[in-house]
Amino acid sequence: MVTYIDAATAPLKNTGAIRLYGAEDFEGMRRACQLTARCLDALVPMVKPGVTTAAIDKFVFEFGADYGALPATLNYRGYKYSVCTSINHVVCHGMPDDKPLRDGDIVNIDVTYLLDGWHGDSSRMYPVGQIKRAAERLMEVTYECLMRGIAAVRPGARTGAIGDAIQTYAEAERCSVVRDFCGHGVGRLFHDSPNILHYGKANEGPELREGMIFTIEPMINLGKPHVKVLSDGWTAVTRDRSLTAQYEHTVGVTANGCEIFTLSPAGLDRPGLG
Secondary structure (H helix, E strand, O other): OOOEEEHHHOOOOOOOOEEEOOHHHHHHHHHHHHHHHHHHHHOOOOOOOOOEHHHHHHHHHHHHHHOOOEEOOOOHHHOOOOOEEEEOOEEEOOOOOOOEOOOOOEEEEEEEEEEOOEEEEEEEEEEOOOOOHHHHHHHHHHHHHHHHHHHOOOOOOEHHHHHHHHHHHHHHOOOEEOOOOOEEEOOOOOOEEEEEOOOOOOOOOOEOOOOOEEEEOOEEEOOOOOEEEOOOOOOEEEOOOOOEEEOEEEEEEOOOOEEEOOOOOOOOOOOOOO
16 A cells, blocks of 8 residues: 655655655755756866776865755765765675776766755766776667667556666666666655666656655666675675676656756766767
8 A cells, every 4th residue: 555645844854755846845956956967067077097986075065065065865764975986897885995997987976965955866987987888788778678668657647667668678778677776766855765666667656746756767778687796795796797787867747748947057977079
């Protein structure tokens, strides 16, 4: 049984109910999400061979501080960093360190700012120097998966329509969809209901209703879909060490479709434009 609740009266914890947000809430999300998008834009010239992910982490913290925002990942469930930096075969939750990025790497940078009580969550892929065509193609396929998932969002559809659109395209391109991680409700809470699976059938899952806010963040592998989490408890990698990619937007369901809150103001959130 799926329960929907007015976000204004909902307790500030994940109860399993799906929050429906109003116009003022959407405005708060726009501000937080656009700050995240501007940070990801600002990282484009910074991501190059020789730069460390620790330097990226420092930049993300300082960029947010300049606008009165805090990284939501910092000290979240013991996580010690302001950003997740996932390189090559790291699926998600890669932790920044002092190892330099190398020519040919691809890296996902995942930023969530908490601004005035609202969470702006987004991630993008960045090429490091000159990358191979296989990596470039994987990024293109993954971005297209994200946008096809977003195109499925409208009132009356089900969350399964998002997963169906993503899975159908990814598998037609001979890639696989990671099933161990999913998108999620977001807003006043960092992680909320519902879960947004990136695979499935169009007639499955909760019904989408105007006012819902959530992330869509498909993780697509060149090899098999299986992942494992390393001993640090955070870093997830492909079991076959194949390349993986991820793109993420935060969206809000509107009367006729959805609004993408985390679009790049400079148009830099698509592959090949960095």
